[in-house]
Amino acid sequence: MPVSVFAITLKLERAIWLTYWQIMKNKSTKTIALLLTELTRNNNCRIFAELKKEATKQKVNLITFEGRTLQSKSYADKQRNFAYQLINKARVDHIITTSAAVPDSLTSKQFDNFFNGKTEQLIINYYLKRPKQHSIRVNNSTGSAQLVEHLVNHHKYEKFIVIRGPVRDANANQRFATTISSLEKYNITPVELQATWDSQASIQVIKNIIKDYPDYQAVIFPNDETAIAALDYINNFKPEFKGRFAIVGFDNSENAKNISPQLTTVDHPHAAMAQKALELINTQPSEYVDAIFNTTAVFRGSCGCHGHIEDTCPTQRLFTGNYNIEENIQALSHDEYFEKLSIALSERDILSCSICLYQSEPFKLEATTEVPQVSKLAFQYYNGTRQTEYENQAFDTALILPDDVYQQKQPQCLLVKNLFYNDAHFGYVVFDLCQGRIQDIEDLIVNISTTLNIIYLFEKMQSALKENERLVASLAKDNTNLKAISATDEMTELLNRRGFYQAICQRIENTELTEFSLIYADMDKLKYVNDTFGHQAGDLAIEKMANVLKSVFRATDIICRIGGDEFVICAFIADENIVQQMTQRVNSELAKLTDLEFKISMSFGIYLCKLSEDFDLENAIKQADKKLYQQKQLKKHGLIL
Numbered sequence: 246m247p248v249s250v251f252a253i254t255l256k257l258e259r260a261i262w263l264t265y266w267q268i269m270k271n272k273s274t275k276t277i278a279l280l281l282t283e284l285t286r287n288n289n290c291r292i293f294a295e296l297k298k299e300a301t302k303q304k305v306n307l308i309t310f311e312g313r314t315l316q317s318k319s320y321a322d323k324q325r326n327f328a329y330q331l332i333n334k335a336r337v338d339h340i341i342t343t344s345a346a347v348p349d350s351l352t353s354k355q356f357d358n359f360f361n362g363k364t365e366q367l368i369i370n371y372y373l374k375r376p377k378q379h380s381i382r383v384n385n386s387t388g389s390a391q392l393v394e395h396l397v398n399h400h401k402y403e404k405f406i407v408i409r410g411p412v413r414d415a416n417a418n419q420r421f422a423t424t425i426s427s428l429e430k431y432n433i434t435p436v437e438l439q440a441t442w443d444s445q446a447s448i449q450v451i452k453n454i455i456k457d458y459p460d461y462q463a464v465i466f467p468n469d470e471t472a473i474a475a476l477d478y479i480n481n482f483k484p485e486f487k488g489r490f491a492i493v494g495f496d497n498s499e500n501a502k503n504i505s506p507q508l509t510t511v512d513h514p515h516a517a518m519a520q521k522a523l524e525l526i527n528t529q530p531s532e533y534v535d536a537i538f539n540t541t542a543v544f545r546g547s548c549g550c551h552g553h554i555e556d557t558c559p560t561q562r563l564f565t566g567n568y569n570i571e572e573n574i575q576a577l578s579h580d581e582y583f584e585k586l587s588i589a590l591s592e593r594d595i596l597s598c599s600i601c602l603y604q605s606e607p608f609k610l611e612a613t614t615e616v617p618q619v620s621k622l623a624f625q626y627y628n629g630t631r632q633t634e635y636e637n638q639a640f641d642t643a644l645i646l647p648d649d650v651y652q653q654k655q656p657q658c659l660l661v662k663n664l665f666y667n668d669a670h671f672g673y674v675v676f677d678l679c680q681g682r683i684q685d686i687e688d689l690i691v692n693i694s695t696t697l698n699i700i701y702l703f704e705k706m707q708s709a710l711k712e713n714e715r716l717v718a719s720l721a722k723d724n725t726n727l728k729a730i731s732a733t734d735e736m737t738e739l740l741n742r743r744g745f746y747q748a749i750c751q752r753i754e755n756t757e758l759t760e761f762s763l764i765y766a767d768m769d770k771l772k773y774v775n776d777t778f779g780h781q782a783g784d785l786a787i788e789k790m791a792n793v794l795k796s797v798f799r800a801t802d803i804i805c806r807i808g809g810d811e812f813v814i815c816a817f818i819a820d821e822n823i824v825q826q827m828t829q830r831v832n833s834e835l836a837k838l839t840d841l842e843f844k845i846s847m848s849f850g851i852y853l854c855k856l857s858e859d860f861d862l863e864n865a866i867k868q869a870d871k872k873l874y875q876q877k878q879l880k881k882h883g884l885i886l
């Protein structure tokens with residue numbers, strides 16, 4: 246092996262080993278994938294916040310994949326759930342699922358099918374137990390019992406309505422059953438109404454309560470989401486019912502403190518749960534752990550208590566005009582948009598943002614659609630600066646981010662959101678949420694998907710316009726060519742009959758011409774040449790004649806091959822003698838030709854045209870042809886040469 250090739254091979258091997266070593270080094274920081282339905286909703290915010298705190302403390306990466314309920318039949322939900330497809334073992338070591346994202350209605354087989362190969366190790370289920378997996382659950386009954394005890398003993402309520410959550414959800418059923426049995430202890434039989442976990446169903450329920458049970462005292466909702474929606478409905482649409490019912494929830498979500506009155510609810514010990522999750526990840530026990538945490542009631546204003554006003558979310562920040570996303574981040578080119586986006590990200594204290602676009606064209610989701618293999622890092626922002634040096638690199642989508650970008654900071658707290666507009670899926674965005682407000686992400690993702698889609702369509706439209714212009718120009722050129730072709734005799738490149746008529750009419754119209762000569766010319770004895778020397782020799786003779794005509798007559802004269810061996814020349818000379826001399830010159834030039842096996846000559850008929858109102862070109866040509874015929878006759882009878 247030559248020394249230089251050997252050196253290059255060594256260099257390449259070194260590069261591969263270095264990359265491998267880097268990935269392994271990087272792998273030593275464990276990564277947890279967290280599957281969540283909307284991060285800003287309900288209980289998710291708190292699950293995320295505590296896991297983030299714990300992961301940071303223990304130097305573990307946390308990547309949150311935001312989707313909807315995995316089994317949802319709705320197309321909109323399925324579109325969101327495409328984010329879960331990005332989970333894979335190249336980046337992820339462990340998975341934490343939540344019951345909202347991966348519900349208990351998912352069979353073990355369906356679960357295995359979905360998660361098979363996405364990670365090699367530990368899976369922890371939040372809020373539900375699955376065979377051969379760890380779980381972190383809450384004991385709903387402790388908090389429920391405290392809540393009921395407070396409503397009955399402290400507030401002396403007697404008439405209760407209990408709202409049931411989704412019928413097939415184990416957590417909802419447990420909450421419902423423990424509330425009913427707690428009330429039974431006080432000999433209270435409540436009215437039972439059906440809802441789901443969602444605010445839409447809850448609004449219908451509160452409308453029914455206002456209509457059918459206006460004298461009831463306490464309404465126990467299955468979760469905070471539904472309780473908050475009911476309070477919000479009363480605040481906005483039925484203020485006369487404000488404070489008429491005690492309304493309580495379950496989950497102690499972030500919004501429980503943001504609604505008025507603040508919500509009495511049941512708290513999950515999220516900090517302890519997150520600590521347990523990280524402990525399981527660190528110790529990886531061989532036995533499957535089912536950790537259950539007691540819930541406790543939290544009393545605020547919505548049950549009728551007073552003096553429990555708490556601060557609202559401490560990260561809540563008021564926007565000023567400068568923060569208005571719609572007005573400030575609009576652009577029709579990637580570069581301009583990414584510059585504006587960088588400013589918006591730094592104003593919002595978001596640590597990093599990577600926009601990854603699939604290399605393939607945008608696609609509509611089908612049941613079997615898989616994540617495209619190759620992506621391009623279209624935009625990279627980190628800690629206040631756009632990092633153009635990382636942009637435009639193609640990478641394996643399984644890595645979620647190119648390795649050099651992924652390694653910028655460890656541990657990290659990433660959020661992966663699917664990027665699509667209407668039906669068209671075209672990539673995903675990865676934010677680092679170590680700092681900044683998660684609420685801002687919602688605005689940003691809408692802005693990113695809309696703007697990128699507009700830019701995509703705009704660029705497509707521009708290239709279609711360019712293509713159109715190119716086609717129009719090429720059509721115009723073809724048209725000119727076609728016109729020339731349709732007016733030209735292919736063999737001699739002289740004008741053909743059509744070209745001749747066009748040219749002569751144009752000349753008559755555009756000049757103050759009064760007289761000119763029309764010459765009808767015909768080759769002598771072409772038939773004989775054809776018969777004796779072959780048709781090709783005849784063709785060659787015609788071409789030679791055309792060339793001689795071109796050389797003898799002036800460029801301004803109009804020469805045409807009117808058919809076969811016949812030519813018509815329009816010479817702008819009114820003196821017949823001069824024209825005669827020119828035709829003689831044609832024959833003397835033809836006689837000089839030495840590259841033919843035979844001699845050729847032409848006969849001519851000359852007709853002097855005088856232009857007047859009733860000038861008839863057809864007739865003039867006929868007259869010239871007649872003169873030609875006379876000359877042919879004279880030649881035949883040997884009267885002239």
Ligand SMILES: Nc1nc2c(ncn2[C@@H]2O[C@H](COP(=O)(O)OP(=O)(O)OP(=O)(O)O)[C@@H](O)[C@H]2O)c(=O)[nH]1
Binds near residue numbers: 769779783784810
């Ligand atoms: N090689 C060749 N022959 C052609 C072409 N067009 C017509 N001809 C033939 O040329 C001959 C022309 O006939 P005429 O002009 O009547 O006869 P000629 O032999 O030239 O006799 P005169 O004009 O009386 O001298 C015919 O046999 C046609 O078939 C052509 O493009 N190439």
